[in-house]
Amino acid sequence: MYASVLFFVTVSCACSTAHGLSERSFTIDYKNNCFLKDGHPFQYISGSIHYSRIPRFYWKDRLLKMYMAGLDAIQIYVPWNFHETVEGIHNFTGDRDLEHFLDLANQTDLLVILRPGPYICAEWEMGGLPAWLLQRNNIRLRSADPVYLQAVTNWFAVLLPKMTPWLYANGGNIISVQVENEYGSDYACDHNYMRHLRTVLQVYLGKGTVLFTTDGNTDKEMTCGTLEGLYATVDFGTGDNITEAFNRQRRFEPRGPLVNSEYYTGWLDHWGDEHAMVDTQKVSRGLAEMLNMGANINMYMFEGGTNFGYWNGADHDTKFRPVVTSYDYDAPLSEAGDPTEKLLAIRDVIKTFKAIPFGPMPPATPKFAYGFVMLTKVGNISSLLDTFSVGPVQSKYPLTFEELKQFYGFVLYQTTLPRDLTKPTLLISPLNGIRDRAYVSVNGVFQGLLERDTILVMNITGRQGDIMDILVENMGRVNFGSHINDYKGVIGNLILGQDVLTDWKMYPLDIDGAIAAGWPHTLRLHEETNRPSIGPTFYMGTLQPSGVAWDTFLKLNEWKKGQVWINGVNLGRYWPARGPQQTLYVPGPLLSTTLPNNITVLELEEAPVHLRLLFMDRPLLKVADKS
Structure with missing residues (x-):
């Protein structure tokens, strides 16, 4: 059997043009084990790029670099939750303008392999599924559950008509469409669900x-x-035996082209891991071997980009492990879209198999080290509830983010101490019910934190009637495996000593909305602002215009953990204390050359005494890079 498989490999795409078709078509030739494009044998070399992780301003730049590397096609995911964050409200504008992205790819002469989900994994929040699905009690995601299927069908009724004009046969550039994503990794194994999607x-x-x-x-x-x-x-990826992998494909698909839909050029990072890297020689050697076999290959990723805002996903095997903000992935194009040695090595491989476009590789975008910026304290989050919330939701027992319709970011849970606690008293999350990190204060004084799977107990002191604030952070929903029903917030009762805490006020916080509207730089501060605080606190500063708006990288040396906004745009999470990522990517188009650039930082634990940020001209993605 294996010998015959290898024979098929060596003759793959050696088929003759039997039809001489003039119309546009993309089909599978099962007899000759290849794809046919316009009736001619076709072997594609593709790379993954996620428009949702790259500012619209840079889409054309990245696509051109992929084309000049010799790629025939790109592979893209469509994150459902990126376009329908709120149920029934669809957004395809700005950085979400999928059709504009397809048009740019078409102009660049790149074909498209479309992966519309509805589940995509991609180390993206909840694998691309919208969190509002979790408002349906007992919903079974990725299954033939009628409630889930109806939501998927409604979404596809919006998305797919937009994609139809872009099909290759209709004059567009979409040559193939994936159904679901790596469904064999899901516990459900529900073929009725797959039939419905088909x-x-x-x-x-x-x-x-x-x-x-x-x-x-x-x-x-x-x-x-x-x-x-x-x-x-x-x-x-590079660690697998290529012949054995394609033999496995042959057992399930005896005839047709060989396809590796995700050939891993790198890997993702979790907070607390070492920065993942995959050897360039291994990547290029494996690519050459597969191309020699006639296989069609998509390299995942070709450029990873950035998990801006709250869009990072998480894994949960033995414990909860959120993905970092950078999705650099050690890919051929860096997080900032810069050509790397890996890209040049891949291009050298490709040009031994086919003609590549003539001309130089477009250069890296310019970078600038803007230097230090001093911040001033605005105030702790408990004192700013009127800025971020229209008022509390009250309940005897705590409600989840989903029940509060606050799907991302932060919710502040507030109650009062039921009795005097003159000695340190245990605050316990007995059922591991903090999802995912909680910052606890009493009467505005920070007392400590609880963390999912890691810190389930802390000590509290105070007097009866004191106000206890628990700021809960959603660190990103699980995007892979059996835990994607990942509810956030306080999902079980908290126990203080012998008391079950009750009578909660819950404040969903629209921090992003307030900052996008100009806060806090519209404030006139009256308090002493040069002292850092312990616990969740806002700081602000200004990067003065310098005449250039180039890409830069923000280093938060000695800051612990938090979130950064520049000119109202959420850059993502920082956590240098845990690493490996030490800098945040700042795309140049976010910056102004003529107006002050407003910086807002929410430090969740403790700011350094110096209250400085540093803008550098290079990224630091490894713990070893800390200075």
Whole structure:
């Protein structure tokens, strides 16, 4: 059997043009084990890029670099929650303008492999599924649960008609469409769900569209993730045996082209991990071997980009592990879109198999080290509730983020101490019910924190009637595996000594809205502002215009953990104390060359005495890089 498989490999895409078709078409030639584009044998070399992780201003730059590297195609995910953050409200404007992105790719002569989900994984918040789905009690995600299927069908009824004009057969550049994503990795293994998705996609996109699945390189994943009528592809990285991986694809898809839909050029980082890197020689050697076999390859990632705002996902195997803000991925194009040695090595491989575009690789975008900026204290978060909240929701027992319709960011939970606590008394989350990090203060004095899977107990002191504030941070919902029903907030009762805490006031905080509207730089501060505070506190500063608006990297040396906004845009989370990431990427287009650039920092634990930030001209993504 294996010998025959290898024979198929060596003749892949050696088929003749039997039809001489003049119309646009993209099909599978099962007889000759290849794709046909306009009736001609076609072997694609593709790279993954996520428009949701790159500012719109830079889309054209990144696509041009991918084209000049010799790629035929790009592969993109459509994050459902990015476009329908609030149920029934769809946003396809600005950085969410998917059709503009497709148009730029088309202008750049890049084909598109579309992965519309509805689940995408991608180390993205909840794997791209919108958190409002969790408002449905007992919903079974990624299954034939009628409630879930109706929501998916409603979403596809909005998305897919927008994609139809971009199909290759209709004059666009979408050559194939993935159904779900790595479904074999899900515990449900519900083929009725996959059949439903297949039907919906065929209704909107037509039965002639090439639909495919992608699954990991194991028999179990391929068994659960594949379905008749959907072309089965496999994904694997440099550590896998290429022949064995494609033999596995052949067992599930005996005829047709060989496809590695995710060939891993790098890997992701979690907070607390070492920075992941994949050897360039291994990547280029594996790429050459697969191309020699006639395989079609998509490199994941070709550029990773950034998890701006609250869009990072998380894993949960033995414990909760949120993904860092940078999605650099050690990819051929860096987080800032710069060509790397890995990109040049990949281009050298590609040009031995096909002609690549003539001309130089576009250069890295210019970087600038703007230097130090001093911040001043605005105030702790408990004193600013009127700025961020229209008022509390009251309940005897705590409610989740989802019940409060506060899907991302922060909620402040407030109650009073039921009795005098003259000695340190244990505050316990007995069922690991803090999702994901809680910052606890009594009468405005910070007392400590609780953290999911890590810190379930802390000490409290105070007097009966004192106000206890618990600021809870959503660190990103699980994006992979059996824990994607990832409710946030205080999801179980908290116990203080022998008392179950009750009578809660809960403040959903619209911090992003206030900052986007100009706060806190519209304030005239009256308090002494040069002293840092312990506990969740806001700080502000100004980067003065310098005549250039170039990319830069923000280093928060000796700051502990928090969030940064520049000119109202949420750059993402920083956590240098845990690492590995030490800087935040600041795209140049966010900055003004003529007006002061407003910086807002929410430090959740303790700011350094110096209250300084540093803008550098290079990233630091490793703990070892700390200075």
